[in-house]
Amino acid sequence: MKNILFTLLTLVCCNAFFAQETTAVYDEKLAKSLNADEYGMKKYVFCILKTGNNTTATKEEKNKLFEGHMANINKLAQEGKLIVAGPFMKNDKNYRGIFIFNVSTIEEAQALVATDPAVKANIFEVDLTLWYSSAALQEISKLHDKIAKTKI
Template sequence: MKSFFILYFLTGIGFISFAQGTNPQYDAALADSLGADAYGMKSYVLAILETGGTAPDDKAKVSEAFSGHMANIRRLVEEGKLLIAGPLGPNDDRYRGIFIFDVATVEGARELVSSDPAIQAGYLAVKLYPWYGSAALPLYLDAADKIWKENP
């Protein structure tokens, strides 16, 4: 048991000294271009999409709204405002998908989601939350655009 505490203590000290050090790979120009703070992080907005209050009764209207939803996603990605978008698997909540917006405020994200036809029609509803994550998140989009074979 004593050796466990010694190992724990030494591990903790090692972590603390690593956490307080500087990153030898730090690239100030890259960090600045991404808007990173000293921790390599920045503010975003997380959107959780859930089933809306409007029951889909007309298949043509639903199809049109969700075609518009996908077009809106593509537009927001092209504008550099939407970094992550995707559906959630089956769950006990009414959650349907997520977005991560490259905007600093919930109000800014609210303006962006107001252009979504599926949200406008009430087929989807959205909850918005401030989120603090890696400033490098936008960099994944270049790779993501090179690995899809078919457009959903």
């Protein structure tokens, strides 16, 4: 009986401990700096990179284009225009990767992808759409820098 009461008391205490809510404090200055709306959200442009129709590029040309592609990614990220970028794993949809642009129109995103040598050479083609998500997404690179042991 003692063991049952002890277990029950432990469960009640654990439940009380884990049930405590932590209320985040609204930071108006941060929200404004990230252009957040009243919900903490904002518009971005989501881009899916797909395999392009360039089938004639040599291995050396592709290597040079990918070097330019990575340099462009880093440049756009440093400028705050590119929030997230990354490749897809092998798939049957010809999806190669994604970009999330910190812009609010398709036209702005088109101008940014036009700076990518792999897109210009039709190694990749792009599909752009407006996307509504947390304005805090813009802070991801700061966090990523803290956890990436090796930099690209």
